[in-house]
Amino acid sequence: MKQALQTVSDYTNAEALIRRGLDSAHLVVLRGEDSDAAMSAALGGLEENRGPLPLRAYDCGKRCVVIVPTYNERENLEPIVRDILSYLVTDVLIVDDGSPDGTGQLADSIAAHDPRVHVMHRQGKLGLGTAYLAGFAWAAERGYERAFEMDADFSHPPWDLPRLAHASLDADLVIGSRYVPGGSTIGWDFKRRMLSRGANFYARLTLGCKVHDMTGGFRCFDVEKLMRLDLDSVNAQGYAFQIEMAYRMDRAGFRIVEIPIHFTDRRVGASKMDGGIAREALFLVPKLRFRVPRENR
Ligand SMILES: Nc1nc2c(ncn2[C@@H]2O[C@H](COP(=O)(O)OP(=O)(O)OP(=O)(O)O)[C@@H](O)[C@H]2O)c(=O)[nH]1
Numbered sequence: 188m189k190q191a192l193q194t195v196s197d198y199t200n201a202e203a204l205i206r207r208g209l210d211s212a213h214l215v216v217l218r219g220e221d222s223d224a225a226m227s228a229a230l231g232g233l234e235e236n237r238g239p240l241p242l243r244a245y246d247c248g249k250r251c252v253v254i255v256p257t258y259n260e261r262e263n264l265e266p267i268v269r270d271i272l273s274y275l276v277t278d279v280l281i282v283d284d285g286s287p288d289g290t291g292q293l294a295d296s297i298a299a300h301d302p303r304v305h306v307m308h309r310q311g312k313l314g315l316g317t318a319y320l321a322g323f324a325w326a327a328e329r330g331y332e333r334a335f336e337m338d339a340d341f342s343h344p345p346w347d348l349p350r351l352a353h354a355s356l357d358a359d360l361v362i363g364s365r366y367v368p369g370g371s372t373i374g375w376d377f378k379r380r381m382l383s384r385g386a387n388f389y390a391r392l393t394l395g396c397k398v399h400d401m402t403g404g405f406r407c408f409d410v411e412k413l414m415r416l417d418l419d420s421v422n423a424q425g426y427a428f429q430i431e432m433a434y435r436m437d438r439a440g441f442r443i444v445e446i447p448i449h450f451t452d453r454r455v456g457a458s459k460m461d462g463g464i465a466r467e468a469l470f471l472v473p474k475l476r477f478r479v480p481r482e483n484r
C-alpha cells in the first residue's frame with residue numbers, strides 16, 4: 188500500500204509541520220540525503236509496518252542509550268530493539284524484572300549478537316520507576332550523554348526517536364508529548380483518555396508546572412543534568428514517577444521541551460496499568476510540592 192509521504196530538509200522544518208498536524212509517520216527528513224533514495228527507504232518501511240525507515244540511523248553526535256524496561260514483552264522485544272537501532276545511532280539497555288514469559292532470556296540472546304544491546308536483570312517485578320533509576324545510574328557510570336525512556340510495547344513511535352535526540356541538543360529534558368498541538372493518543376477508550384487527561388490536569392494544577400504531558404514516558408534526558416538531581420530521594424512508580432521526574436527537572440531550573448507525538452495503544456501483550464498506579468499519583472503529587480526544593484543552578 189502506497190502512502191502519501193512528504194519530505195523536509197531538516198528537523199526544524201519537520202517540527203513546524205508536525206505542530207500543524209502532519210503525522211510524523213509520513214514525514215521523511217532528508218538530512219542532506221538523496222530524495223528518491225530516502226523516499227524509497229521510507230516507503231519500504233511503511234510497507235513493512237515499521238514506519239518511514241531512514242537510509243541511515245540518525246546520529247545526534249552524543250553518546251545515547253535508550254532504556255527499555257520490560258515485564259512480559261516477549262513478542263515486542265525483538266522488533267522494538269531492531270527499530271530503535273534502525274532509527275537512531277544509540278545503544279539499548281533492556282531492564283527486565285524476571286519476566287515469567289522469558290523476555291529476559293530473549294534479551295540476553297539479542298545482546299549476545301549485538302554489542303549495542305545491554306541487559307540488566309532484576310529479581311521480580313520491582314516497578315517502572317526503580318527500573319529507570321537503575322538504568323540512569325548505569326548510563327551515567329558508563330559515560331552516556333543522553334538517556335531515553337521508551338516503552339517496549341510500540342506505544343512510542345520509534346521513528347520519533349531522532350526528533351527527540353535532535354531536540355535534546357537544545358534542552359535538558361525532551362518529552363514526547365500527547366498534549367501539545369500536533370500530539371494525540373490513538374486507540375484508547377474514553378475512560379483511559381480521561382484518566383490520563385485528568386492526571387495531567389491535576390498534576391499541572393497542584394504543582395504549578397508548565398509541562399503539558401507530565402505522565403508521558405517517551406523522553407530524553409541530558410545525563411549530566413539528570414545526575415545533578417537528588418535521585419536517591421525519588422521513590423515514585425508508574426505515572427507518578429514520570430510526574431516526579433518532570434517536576435524535579437523543572438524545579439531545578441532545567442530546560443524542558445515538549446515535542447508532539449502520536450501515542451498508540453500497545454500492539455500486543457497485556458497492560459500493567461492498575462488502580463494502584465493511579466492512587467499513587469493522587470496522593471504523591473501534593474507531597475511533591477513540599478518535598479522537592481526549588482534549586483538555583
Ligand atoms: N522492568 C520493569 N518494566 C516494567 C514494569 N512495569 C511495566 N514495565 C514496562 O514498562 C513499559 C510500560 O508499561 P505498560 O504495561 O505499557 O504500561 P502502560 O503504558 O502504563 O500501560 P498500557 O500501555 O496501557 O499497557 C513496558 O515496556 C512494560 O513492559 C516493571 O515493574 N518492571
Ligand SMILES: [Mg+2]
Binds near residue numbers: 453
Ligand atoms: Mg504502554
